[in-house]
Amino acid sequence: MRDFDESNITDAVIDSLAQTKDARLKTIMTSLVRHLHDFVRDVEITFDEWNHAIDFLTRTGQMCSDKRQEFILLSDTLGVSMLVDAINHRMPEGATETTVLGPFFVASRPDEPLGADISHGAEGEPLLVEGSVSSPDGVPLEGATVDVWQADDDGYYDVQRPELQSSLLRARFRTDKQGRFSFKSIMPAFYPIPDDGPVGEMLGALGRHPNRPAHIHFMIAAEGYETLITHIFNAESPYLDSDAVFGVKNSLIATFAKNAGNGSGRVLKYRFGLKSLSQERQ
Numbered sequence: 263m264r265d266f267d268e269s270n271i272t273d274a275v276i277d278s279l280a281q282t283k284d285a286r287l288k289t290i291m292t293s294l295v296r297h298l299h300d301f302v303r304d305v306e307i308t309f310d311e312w313n314h315a316i317d318f319l320t321r322t323g324q325m326c327s328d329k330r331q332e333f334i335l336l337s338d339t340l341g342v343s344m345l346v347d348a349i350n351h352r353m354p355e356g357a358t359e360t361t362v363l364g365p366f367f368v369a370s371r372p373d374e375p376l377g378a379d380i381s382h383g384a385e386g387e388p389l390l391v392e393g394s395v396s397s398p399d400g401v402p403l404e405g406a407t408v409d410v411w412q413a414d415d416d417g418y419y420d421v422q423r424p425e426l427q428s429s430l431l432r433a434r435f436r437t438d439k440q441g442r443f444s445f446k447s448i449m450p451a452f453y454p455i456p457d458d459g460p461v462g463e464m465l466g467a468l469g470r471h472p473n474r475p476a477h478i479h480f481m482i483a484a485e486g487y488e489t490l491i492t493h494i495f496n497a498e499s500p501y502l503d504s505d506a507v508f509g510v511k512n513s514l515i516a517t518f519a520k521n522a523g524n525g526s527g528r529v530l531k532y533r534f535g536l537k538s539l540s541q542e543r544q
């Protein structure tokens with residue numbers, strides 16, 4: 263193999279994959295090489311531009327640590343995370359739609375009793391959340407675990423505040439016999455994704471803002487059902503139509519209603535439907 267030029271190098275690289283034992287890997291690499299070469303041909307990349315791209319990806323990797331995942335942020339802001347999610351979560355009627363996990367989920371979070379106040383006195387407009395978890399056809403799921411995490415009134419998660427001694431605005435609940443859960447909190451604010459690295463630089467160069475509309479994260483798991491990773495967005499928030507990570511779906515926008523009961527604060531009521539694992543195999 264020699265004498266490659268812009269018209270024959272793509273086939274030569276694809277031919278070099280012929281001995282790949284893993285059929286799926288071969289499919290993925292063949293498509294990747296074809297699309298990557300077509301992209302380079304399409305825009306006729308210059309050396310300067312290619313070096314810039316290599317430098318950008320190098321800095322993206324160097325920004326990663328056990329606390330920061332700049333590559334996932336890149337995937338999120340290019341819409342790839344939501345595309346992968348859409349392909350892998352085609353939900354049946356009655357099952358709640360999914361969205362991105364985001365970087366602020368923490369595996370160790372406090373177990374709290376139903377009705378607990380996860381704001382621990384943090385400043386903000388009081389919020390009562392009342393949810394229920396059921397199968398797509400409405401059968402309540404008792405004992406489902408419900409992880410919640412959210413930003414505070416200033417748009418920060420607890421993990422972004424090193425001065426905090428313990429978790430704030432995050433907890434795990436278990437649903438009762440009727441599949442219900444509830445907790446007290448404060449209204450989450452909209453916030454910018456971490457934009458002090460290469461991804462923020464890219465957004466700036468593209469004239470894009472880094473903001474996400476206000477939301478609460480939910481991760482809900484029950485035996486025999488696919489774990490649901492989603493958010494509920496505040497219908498009054500700015501940026502619902504320009505989320506920096508393309509994560510908004512109409513079915514996930516809810517009214518955080520004024521609390522008629524005691525006259526102050528808001529109430530969010532939402533029914534979550536989980537997809538059963540047997541539905542997955544159909």
Ligand code: BEZ
Nearest residue numbers: 338362364365366455507
């Ligand atoms: C979040 O909602 O926590 C989030 C999601 C994607 C990127 C950054 C933040």
Ligand code: FE
Nearest residue numbers: 364366477479
């Ligand atoms: Fe978030």
